[in-house]
Amino acid sequence: MRVSVIGTGYVGLVTGVCLAHIGHQVLGVDNNTQKIALLKQGLSPIFEPGLGELLQDNLKAGRLEFTTDVALGVAHGEILFIAVGTPALSGGASDTSYVEAVARGIGEHLTPGYRVVVNKSTVPIGSGDWVRMLILEGCRTRGSSQSVDFDVVSNPEFLREGVAIQDTFCPDRIVLGSSSERALRWMQTLYAPIVHHQVPGWAPPGAPESVPVVVTDLNSAEMIKYAANAFLATKISFINEIANICDRVGADVQQIARGIGLDSRIGQKFLRAGIGWGGSCFPKDVAALIHTADDYGYNAQLLKAVVSVNQRQRWVVVEKLQQTLKILNGKTIGILGLTFKPDTDDLRDAPALLLADHLNRLGARVKAYDPVISQGRTQAEPSGVVIEANPEDLCKGCDALVLTTEWEQFRHLDYSALASLMDNPVLIDGRNFLDPKTLEAAGFRYLGIGYHSL
Ligand SMILES: NC(=O)c1ccc[n+]([C@@H]2O[C@H](COP(=O)([O-])OP(=O)(O)OC[C@H]3O[C@@H](n4cnc5c(N)ncnc54)[C@H](O)[C@@H]3O)[C@@H](O)[C@H]2O)c1
Incomplete structure (x- = not known):
């Protein structure tokens, strides 16, 4: 399909790249001229594992243009x-x-x-009809008397x-x-190779025969996206709340997470305590x-609490640093990982940046090492943070390290060598990612979240 x-x-x-890969003829459109210039050369403007190769293959195959x-x-x-x-406006909309x-x-x-217009963006509930209205308004602006034939589909x-x-x-x-019905048929045709696991090299072992397709009305599809993210955020805030109680009573949140996660009604995923979601x-x-x-007269109390637990969670690391180092003014804190999660270059609402901001306000000097950002592969340069080229430079003269992103590379660093470069070998593991015994054997004082009471 085109x-x-x-x-x-x-x-x-x-x-776009994946749809080209399953045989569709795809045109990518963007109003960012630099991005399109890069894409035309087969260069991905973002860091996403495997994307560069697929982009080049499909450009060469003539199935993808920009x-x-x-x-x-x-x-x-x-x-x-x-x-x-x-993106969010200041009031949350x-x-x-x-x-x-x-x-x-x-x-x-x-x-x-006939066209099918697909809302892939995450849009407020009711946007399907709004987009339809805007398209019709756009047609009228043009002054065209031609009749237009299209349907809107929400595909979060x-x-x-x-x-x-x-x-x-x-x-x-x-x-x-x-x-x-017509638009839904077109969408089912578009996704058929994915639904029937017919993408070469991408048939997941043990997957069900076909991918479930959930067909709903427009509003429900839009709501599914919000409900999914709200639920996942709730799960993380829940385990963080448990972690904060664990910290006080001397229990180990990782054991709690395993103990509850094995209950099939709860599940293991999204139960890692840490510095919160971003x-x-x-x-x-x-x-x-x-x-x-709020707009519809309902006070979403649970979701408001989920947000407030998450905001507070940023301070847990700062509290642990204060309890360990006392005055932070004039101290040097090294941050391991800046991106909001591993294997991306995305810094939007990254917990590490908010932490750096808190620490700056308390007078600390903040340095950071991140496997992608340290290579200059980023769209926005974070402010208030000195970016170091490698973990060794990061550790030189540091009073404490804080791990904020669980990059796999961080499991394999030579922590004995790093400890010897620090003024004070303390590591706060903001993702409960590292093995405490290994870190302690390497000479670090290790503090996790909901893990080691101070
Ligand atoms: N990033 C994610 O992991 C993710 C996951 C699920 C859903 N979403 C949703 O998908 C949507 C897109 O998110 P994203 O992370 O890809 O955003 P992004 O900021 O990375 O990309 C948006 C792109 O749109 C382009 N653009 C803006 N106005 C344009 C215009 N008038 N014409 C052409 N191009 C224009 C921008 O230049 C940019 O390249 C959002 O609604 C987001 O909530 C994102």
């Missing part, structure tokens, strides 16, 4: 994906201005022939940065929300759901 993906960020680029011209995109695609950002601009643009450039994205290709080819489910989705999506609930 597909256009408007917005080639973390979601749009992965979606443009900044939205008119070309609208003319090309039978299926038009909207995959632009929906989503900024839907990028979606609005694209929807109007689609309307202004719509040519004859659940990929995890760092394993985005795997999540696209082997998703747990595909959610499609629409009232149009990133490009959870904070804004939970805030947007609370905001929507």
Whole structure:
């Protein structure tokens, strides 16, 4: 099928490249000229494992092209994906201005022939009908008398940065929300190779025969996305709350997590205590759901508590540093990992940056090493943090280390050598990622979250 993906960020680029890989003819559209120039050369503007190779393969195969011209995109695609950002506004609502601009643009450039317009962006509940209205308004702006024929489908994205290709080819489910049988049929055809595990090299062992496709109305599909992220954020805030109690009573949250996670009703995932959730989705999506609930006269108390536990969790590391080092003014703290999770270059709402900000305000000097950011592969330079080129430079003269991102590389560092470079070998493991015994044997004072009471 002919597909256009408007917005080639973390979601749009992965979606476009993967759809090209399963045989569709894909045009990626973005208004960022630098991004499109890189993509045309086969260079990925983001760090996502496996994406660069797939991008180049599909460019060479002629199934994938890029443009900044939205008119070309609208003319090309039978299926038009909207995959632009929906960041949070200060009051918690989503900024839907990028979606609005694209929807109007689609309307202004719509040519004859049926189209399916797909909301891939995470958009407030009710956006499907709103996008339809904007497209029609766009058509009217153009003054065209031609009748237009399109349907809107909500197809929320659940990929995890760092394993985005795997999540696209082997998703747990595909959610499609629409009232149009025709649009739903087109979407089922589009995704058929993924649904039937026919992507070469990507048939997950032990996977069910086909990927479940959840067909709903527009509003429910939009709500599924928010509910999923709100639930996952709740699970993390829950275990963090338990960890804070463990810290006080001398219990080990990792043993608790295992003990409860083996209960199949609870499950093991998202039960690792730490410095809390961040990133490009959870904070804004939970805030947007609370905001929507408020708009409709409902006080989402549980979700508000989930957010407040998470905000407090940032301070746990600072408290542990204060209890260990006392005055932080004039101390040097080294941060291991800056990105909000491993295997991405995404710094949006990264807990490490908020921690650095707290520490700066308390007068500490903050240095950091991150496997991707230290190589200069980042879109935004973090402020208030000196970026070191390697873990050794990070440790020189440090009063404490804080691990904030669980990069696999951090398991394999020579901690004995690193301890000898520090003024004071203390390590606060903000992700309960390292083995305490190994760290203690290497000469560190090791403190986890909900793990070692002070
Ligand atoms: N990043 C994730 O892991 C993830 C996962 C699931 C869902 N989502 C949702 O997907 C959406 C996109 O997220 P993202 O992380 O890919 O965002 P992003 O900021 O990485 O990408 C958005 C892209 O849209 C482009 N853009 C903005 N306005 C445009 C316009 N008028 N025309 C063409 N291009 C335009 C930007 O230049 C950018 O390249 C958001 O709603 C997000 O909540 C993201």
